Amino acid sequence: xxxxxxxxxxxxxxxxxxxxxxxxxxxxxxxxxxxxxxxxxxxxxxxxxxxxxxxxxxxxxxxxxxxxxxxxxxxxxxxxxxxxxxxxxxxxxxxxxxxxxxxxxxxxxxx
Amino acid sequence: xxxxxxxxxxxxxxxxxxxxxxxxxxxxxxxxxxxxxxxxxxxxxxxxxxxxxxxxxxxxxxxxxxxxxxxxxxxxxxxxxxxxxxxxxxxxxxxxxxxxxxxxxxxxxxx
Numbered sequence: 001x002x003x004x005x006x007x008x009x010x011x012x013x014x015x016x017x018x019x020x021x022x023x024x025x026x027x028x029x030x031x032x033x034x035x036x037x038x039x040x041x042x043x044x045x046x047x048x049x050x051x052x053x054x055x056x057x058x059x060x061x062x063x064x065x066x067x068x069x070x071x072x073x074x075x076x077x078x079x080x081x082x083x084x085x086x087x088x089x090x091x092x093x094x095x096x097x098x099x100x101x102x103x104x105x106x107x108x109x110x111x
Numbered sequence: 112x113x114x115x116x117x118x119x120x121x122x123x124x125x126x127x128x129x130x131x132x133x134x135x136x137x138x139x140x141x142x143x144x145x146x147x148x149x150x151x152x153x154x155x156x157x158x159x160x161x162x163x164x165x166x167x168x169x170x171x172x173x174x175x176x177x178x179x180x181x182x183x184x185x186x187x188x189x190x191x192x193x194x195x196x197x198x199x200x201x202x203x204x205x206x207x208x209x210x211x212x213x214x215x216x217x218x219x220x221x222x
Contacts, residue, residue, distance in 0.1 A: 008168060009190035024192065025166050028222045029140030032166065055136055055143065057119060059170065059190075079120035079170075081135065106217065111139045 030108040039097035047089040052107040054084040061101025064094040119145055123211055141219040150208035158200040163218040165195040172212025175205040
């Protein structure tokens with residue numbers, strides 16, 4: 001599912017039961033996704049434990065990440081970027097309930 | 112020059128003689144750059160002719176790309192994305208003079 005000329009701030013889904021994930025670029029070496037959250041968070045005991053490295057930015061809205069072993073949540077406002085090396089256990093603790101949070105994420109594996 | 116926790120909309124240079132290019136991620140297989148234009152455009156006869164593929168988006172401001180062989184300029188408003196396969200000759204025809212145009216660009220080579 002590759003769309004080339006999406007507008008990152010538009011073309012939003014009308015109804016969102018769960019986070020909306022859209023692959024914008026998919027190549028052997030990396031992948032670009034747009035993710036739209038509307039108050040969604042990871043389930044309480046769920047942790048992402050990815051084989052891929054991730055570089056993520058919030059373009060609109062607001063989100064909080066929980067990183068395993070860190071007491072303070074990481075708050076991401078528009079433009080904030082964050083690095084998640086592979087196997088950095090993390091979860092989405094919170095996203096703004098009344099606005100769309102639009103993420104842009106790039107995933108890749110070590111060479 | 113790799114900065115991990117830049118805010119894409121902040122940390123802008125005070126004075127810009129020319130476009131400001133900052134590498135946010137540099138890996139063997141791809142590179143992520145933030146580019147800030149302040150009314151800058153490519154020289155009149157200059158064309159980018161890149162060996163790398165490029166996926167670009169304008170996050171703030173407004174820009175117009177000229178693509179070789181195409182009459183109409185491509186206008187990019189915030190959130191608009193555009194694909195520039197390798198050796199797509201192009202130039203930046205115009206960027207907004209009174210506001211910063213902030214681009215996010217991902218470059219990669221074919222496997």
